[in-house]
Amino acid sequence: MFKVKVTVMFRKSVLDPQGAAVERALKGGGISFPEVSSVRVGKVVELMMSGTDARSVEERARLLADRILANPVMEEYAVEVEPLS
Amino acid sequence: MKNMKKIRAAVVVFPGSNCDRDAQRAIKAAIGVEARLVWHKESSMENFDLIVLPGGFSFGDYLRTGAIARYSPVMAEVIRQAKRGARVLGICNGFQILTEAGLLPGALLRNQNLLFLSRDVWLRVENNATAFTRAYGKKQVIRLPIAHGDGNYFIDDEGYKKLEGEGRVVLRYCASDGSDEAAPNGARGNIAGIVNETGNVLGLMPHPERLTEPILGGADGRRMFESL
Numbered sequence: 001m002f003k004v005k006v007t008v009m010f011r012k013s014v015l016d017p018q019g020a021a022v023e024r025a026l027k028g029g030g031i032s033f034p035e036v037s038s039v040r041v042g043k044v045v046e047l048m049m050s051g052t053d054a055r056s057v058e059e060r061a062r063l064l065a066d067r068i069l070a071n072p073v074m075e076e077y078a079v080e081v082e083p084l085s
Numbered sequence: 086m087k088n089m090k091k092i093r094a095a096v097v098v099f100p101g102s103n104c105d106r107d108a109q110r111a112i113k114a115a116i117g118v119e120a121r122l123v124w125h126k127e128s129s130m131e132n133f134d135l136i137v138l139p140g141g142f143s144f145g146d147y148l149r150t151g152a153i154a155r156y157s158p159v160m161a162e163v164i165r166q167a168k169r170g171a172r173v174l175g176i177c178n179g180f181q182i183l184t185e186a187g188l189l190p191g192a193l194l195r196n197q198n199l200l201f202l203s204r205d206v207w208l209r210v211e212n213n214a215t216a217f218t219r220a221y222g223k224k225q226v227i228r229l230p231i232a233h234g235d236g237n238y239f240i241d242d243e244g245y246k247k248l249e250g251e252g253r254v255v256l257r258y259c260a261s262d263g264s265d266e267a268a269p270n271g272a273r274g275n276i277a278g279i280v281n282e283t284g285n286v287l288g289l290m291p292h293p294e295r296l297t298e299p300i301l302g303g304a305d306g307r308r309m310f311e312s313l
Binding site for chain 2 (some may be wrong): 014015017018068071
């Protein structure tokens, strides 16, 4: 078995209103973190996949990320595969 | 509409659709056609002239709006019929499903102000030569309700130029007098509705089916169905 982690983020060219709201909150009165900038909010999907080797599992994981977990029009993704002993 | 053969219409129902009956009723009120409700699990259906993907929150809008519905068995059939030339009308969540399915370009992001917007908006009919808008006047200003959290239309520069150049921007948010006004949801170019290259697939965020009879407070949506 392999543990797969897919991280999905908006493309740089896409404004992320959620990130902007979090950034305003971080910099604002209640919790003052003025050093913060460029906040982006994305999502992480964890899943288990069966397969023979990490390479082929990653290939399958990229396929499912591309087809459903991320929308390439507005998002990009990263895939991490960790073999479970 | 006289002397015309009645069209065959379907409204697709996904788990979480909530405007399917409204669409069915609107079609009946506007053009006297009894649309068939088609469950999303159906992997084959007879040919229709009009297929509506209704508003709602298919699959709870989990992951992304429309992302899961896009892989429902019925969608392969919707895509097939769209390629055949059937008219496909995606309203709100239906629009989101159409972009996810690749039948329309771009994507719908969270509203810029992160609020769920539920109110009437003014719209300008930018192209009244489409199969969906021919009953409207040129640049006619109409009023329709919106009710969405993810209606912020996004498309890259190249795609935007293409849409604009090909007259595929069908509806734009505007002020009550028809002048330009920023879209309430932050949509690029104030886009509220677009058609595909062949003009038989329309997606829009506002709800024409909710204003088709005066008793509902207005009938500006009725002409969209009469156009068909």
